[in-house]
Amino acid sequence: MPIVTDATTALAYLDSLPARVLRGAENGLADIAPVVADVMRNDPVHGNVTGAAHASYFAAPLGGTQDGQGVVDAAFTVAQTAIASHAARGLTGHGGQAARIAVPTVGEYERGLLLGSPVDYAEALAQEDRSPVVPTLQQYAGAIERSVADGIKDAL
Amino acid sequence: MARTPLQIKAAFYAVLKSDTAGTAVRAALGNGASSVIEREDLKAKPAPTAPFVALQWGVGGGPRTGTNTYFPTWWLYDDAPYRHTRLEALIALIEAAYPENAISMCYVDFLPVRELTDAALSRPAKGFPFQIRTRG
Numbered sequence: 001m002p003i004v005t006d007a008t009t010a011l012a013y014l015d016s017l018p019a020r021v022l023r024g025a026e027n028g029l030a031d032i033a034p035v036v037a038d039v040m041r042n043d044p045v046h047g048n049v050t051g052a053a054h055a056s057y058f059a060a061p062l063g064g065t066q067d068g069q070g071v072v073d074a075a076f077t078v079a080q081t082a083i084a085s086h087a088a089r090g091l092t093g094h095g096g097q098a099a100r101i102a103v104p105t106v107g108e109y110e111r112g113l114l115l116g117s118p119v120d121y122a123e124a125l126a127q128e129d130r131s132p133v134v135p136t137l138q139q140y141a142g143a144i145e146r147s148v149a150d151g152i153k154d155a156l
Numbered sequence: 157m158a159r160t161p162l163q164i165k166a167a168f169y170a171v172l173k174s175d176t177a178g179t180a181v182r183a184a185l186g187n188g189a190s191s192v193i194e195r196e197d198l199k200a201k202p203a204p205t206a207p208f209v210a211l212q213w214g215v216g217g218g219p220r221t222g223t224n225t226y227f228p229t230w231w232l233y234d235d236a237p238y239r240h241t242r243l244e245a246l247i248a249l250i251e252a253a254y255p256e257n258a259i260s261m262c263y264v265d266f267l268p269v270r271e272l273t274d275a276a277l278s279r280p281a282k283g284f285p286f287q288i289r290t291r292g
Binding site (some may be wrong): 031034035038039042043044045046047048131135138139140141142146147 | 196212214216225227229231250267268270272273274275276277281283285287
């Protein structure tokens, strides 16, 4: 008498794995993004004239249906408001402006974080070794990986 | 037994501020326990005698998996003439004060240390981030 095994459920679960993994990765990145952004916003490597750079450091999600551009655009508004507030008080000594950033597109199976500050002097800060972006990424790379792994483990 | 976020923060801070585990760290600071502060205090009060350490608690991450994770940073500061020399020695002492089970019901780990000059304070500084994981 033949023994029949119905693998329908197992196969359906296997089919769902890629979506689960990606969703888990997105969850893990969403969990760690506020931490990374907060670290950059409180980093003392550069000072403040308007406070625009510090206030607008962001960690925007990349890939899938996540609204990374929304995060970056919100940061742009923060920077713009800080600079305008400084100018409105008649204060001088700061020629920087808020700068739009377009979030890059990543592959279908890629997910990530974009770190930065939407001000036109962000690159100058980096060249002068006064930006927290790369050092923060270096310090928190392991924590980001762990958060993604936790998210995927939870989603499976 | 540490449970709430405030309890965990208090326990973490107490390790260097008052616990026996932090004795060697306090001995290496400018003025013992008075050189252990919260970073917010630097905005309103004069800096303590250097070298001193300042806790930045930060935001938590990740309730999604049922594990709450906290990312506090100890900022180490000294007077400019010493550059980062004394701070380098402090790192090892702080590491020793925080074994994995330093806080009950939590797992404590370190992230890489960063060396810089604090632009606002014009002081040599090191940022020493931690990761504290706990259940629920």
